Amino acid sequence: MDEPAKAYILVVDDDRHLQVTLGDYLTFVGFDVDVAGTAEEALRKTAKRAPDLIILDISMPGMGGTGFLRKIRKRDGTCRYPVLVLTARAGMEEFFGSLSVDGFLAKPCAEAILERRVREILASKAVEAERAKYRSGTALVGENEPLAAARLKESLEEAGYHTEFAHSGPDLLHRASASAPDAIIMKEALPRMNGHVLVPLLRAMPRTAAIPVVVYEAAPSHGGASAGRACDEKDGATRSLASCDPEAILRALREIRS
Numbered sequence: 420m421d422e423p424a425k426a427y428i429l430v431v432d433d434d435r436h437l438q439v440t441l442g443d444y445l446t447f448v449g450f451d452v453d454v455a456g457t458a459e460e461a462l463r464k465t466a467k468r469a470p471d472l473i474i475l476d477i478s479m480p481g482m483g484g485t486g487f488l489r490k491i492r493k494r495d496g497t498c499r500y501p502v503l504v505l506t507a508r509a510g511m512e513e514f515f516g517s518l519s520v521d522g523f524l525a526k527p528c529a530e531a532i533l534e535r536r537v538r539e540i541l542a543s544k545a546v547e548a549e550r551a552k553y554r555s556g557t558a559l560v561g562e563n564e565p566l567a568a569a570r571l572k573e574s575l576e577e578a579g580y581h582t583e584f585a586h587s588g589p590d591l592l593h594r595a596s597a598s599a600p601d602a603i604i605m606k607e608a609l610p611r612m613n614g615h616v617l618v619p620l621l622r623a624m625p626r627t628a629a630i631p632v633v634v635y636e637a638a639p640s641h642g643g644a645s646a647g648r649a650c651d652e653k654d655g656a657t658r659s660l661a662s663c664d665p666e667a668i669l670r671a672l673r674e675i676r677s
Contacts, residue, residue: 424451425449425450425451426450426451426471426472426541427450427451427452427453427468427469427470427471427472428445428450428451428452428453428470428471428472428473428474428537429452429453429454429455429461429464429465429470429472429473429474430442430445430452430453430454430455430473430474431454431455431456431457431458431460431461431473431474431475431476431479431484431487432454432456432474432475432476432479432505433456433457433476433479433480434476435456437476438454438456440530441454441474441530441533442454444530444534445534445537448534450537453470456479457479457480457481458479458481458482458483458484458486458487458490459481459482461473461475461487462487462490462491465491465499465500469499469500470500470501471500471501471541471544472500472501472502472503472521472537472540472541472544473500473501473502473503474503474505474533474537475487475488475502475503475504475505475506475520476504476505476506477504477506478506478507484504484506488502488520492519496519497519498519498520498521501521501540501541501544502520502521502522503520503521503522503523503524503536503537503540504520504522504523504524505524505525505526505528505533506523506525506526507525507526521540521543521544522536522539522540524536556579556580556581556601556602556676557580557581557582557583557598557600557601557602558575558580558581558582558583558600558601558602558603558604558672559582559583559584559585559591559594559595559598559600559602559603559604560572560575560582560583560584560585560603560604560605561584561585561586561588561590561591561603561604561605561606561609561617562584562586562604562605562606562609563586563587563606563609563610564606564637567606567637567663568584570665571604571665571668572584573665574665574666574668574669575604575665575669578669578672580601580602583598583600585605585609586609586610587609587610587611587612588609588610588611588612588613588616588617589611589612591603591605591609591612591617592612592617592620592621595621595624595626595627595630596624596626596627599626599627599630600630601630601631602630602631602632602633602672602675602676603621603627603630603631603632603633604632604633604635604668604672605617605632605633605634605635606634606635606636606637606663607634607635607636607637608636608637614634614654614656615654618632618634618654618655618656619654619655621655622655631657631658631672631675631676632655632656632657632658633656633657633658633659633660633668633671633672633675634656634658634659634660635659635660635661635662635663635667635668636660636661636662636663637663657675658671658674658675
């Protein structure tokens with residue numbers, strides 16, 4: 420099994436001794452480290468490779484740390500990369516906080532404390548990135564049973580999806596074409612059009628051809644008959660499930676979008 424990639428840290432400081440000390444220590448504890456002596460050099464390096472974290476001094480020649488922060492600021496005011504400010508200006512923590520940096524440490528700082536803060540920021544960013552995979556996604560759900568629809572809505576919205584519902588096959592076809600959702604989740608046995616008929620139609624339309632489609636079978640009714648042939652990958656479904664369990668459906672979505 421391949422080892423996970425090391426987090427890439429860019430140390431931006433004009434103090435050559437600190438560059439070597441921090442670089443050696445962070446490399447020793449398992450990070451991929453590069454250094455820059457000026458903000459201008461740091462900008463050139465970030466253009467070539469996006470860092471997982473920047474450890475930034477503020478008092479440097481040229482544009483300095485604050486100028487660098489302005490250069491990497493996005494339109495919403497946040498930084499394009501995670502930034503940990505490491506500076507002798509111990510009384511300016513509130514100011515740096517207003518610049519949307521991810522952490523602040525005053526020099527001198529024990530290496531173990533710095534390492535712990537680095538790992539905390541990286542862990543927090545990893546959680547944010549995982550959540551972002553499913554945030555702001557739109558799921559179109561084909562389900563005509565109110566209780567099943569409510570269970571799916573609760574699970575999907577808890578996972579970050581905005582949900583829209585269709586209650587028949589033709590309704591789902593119309594809504595999918597109109598809104599082009601990020602994912603389509605549908606019960607095989609929908610009124611007026613079953614999954615093995617509906618999915619090929621979705622695949623034939625340009626706006627819906629590439630949308631992931633998860634088809635699931637409804638919970639069996641008491642003594643009820645089967646809905647007939649189930650839709651599967653041969654019909655164009657991205658994933659076919661023999662379960663209507665919301666957790667199984669969410670797992671399928673995560674696997675598809677990972």
